[in-house]
Amino acid sequence: MPRLFAALELPHTTMMQLSLMRGGLPGARFIDPENYHLTLRFMGDLENHVADEVADALGRVNRKPFELTLCGLGVFGGKKPHSLFAVPKSCPEIFELQEDIERTCQRLNLPADPRKFTPHITIARLRNVTAERAAKFLSERGGFFAPPVKIKDFVLMSSRDSIGGGPYLREEIYPLTRDQYSVGNYDFEHFKDQNADAMH
Numbered sequence: 001m002p003r004l005f006a007a008l009e010l011p012h013t014t015m016m017q018l019s020l021m022r023g024g025l026p027g028a029r030f031i032d033p034e035n036y037h038l039t040l041r042f043m044g045d046l047e048n049h050v051a052d053e054v055a056d057a058l059g060r061v062n063r064k065p066f067e068l069t070l071c072g073l074g075v076f077g078g079k080k081p082h083s084l085f086a087v088p089k090s091c092p093e094i095f096e097l098q099e100d101i102e103r104t105c106q107r108l109n110l111p112a113d114p115r116k117f118t119p120h121i122t123i124a125r126l127r128n129v130t131a132e133r134a135a136k137f138l139s140e141r142g143g144f145f146a147p148p149v150k151i152k153d154f155v156l157m158s159s160r161d162s163i164g165g166g167p168y169l170r171e172e173i174y175p176l177t178r179d180q181y182s183v184g185n186y187d188f189e190h191f192k193d194q195n196a197d198a199m200h
Contacts, residue, residue, distance in 0.1 A: 066093035085120040
């Protein structure tokens with residue numbers, strides 16, 4: 001039973017720029033750069049046949065490529081910080097793409113995501129980090145900026161990590177183009193064998 005989510009991956013150059021923000025915050029578990037991503041829709045643990053339907057249906061999402069710019073850092077959690085993230089510049093195309101993916105999920109009767117969509121790229125999980133310490137870190141590094149990059153596709157990813165942070169597996173790639181689309185053909189039946197092995 002795969003745990004799936006749709007996401008945007010970052011170019012290598014942007015990953016490396018973000019990785020320079022690692023360190024300097026005791027209590028932070030920084031995520032490996034290769035696992036940076038922007039989640040568009042978390043689907044959760046799906047039965048294999050439902051996962052196949054999702055992979056196929058996402059291939060019908062049809063949007064144009066767009067530019068993504070990262071322009072700052074932020075923290076989720078208020079007085080009890082739990083996540084450090086990079087902030088994308090306001091980008092209507094991200095919301096339009098996310099809305100298309102959400103509609104696709106609803107047509108497949110997947111449970112609605114109760115959380116409001118807030119575009120971000122998590123770079124660290126925080127534990128026992130005070131709001132004051134997080135604020136100090138942001139005052140020193142919150143001016144982070146990465147030049148615009150072209151986003152030409154989105155991906156379907158899987159994870160077996162219950163606490164987040166990876167490793168993640170790319171299951172499908174969906175090009176962003178008005179003229180054609182790639183229909184997912186990933187066979188999630190292989191999860192049956194993996195799950196069976198894990199039970200022994």
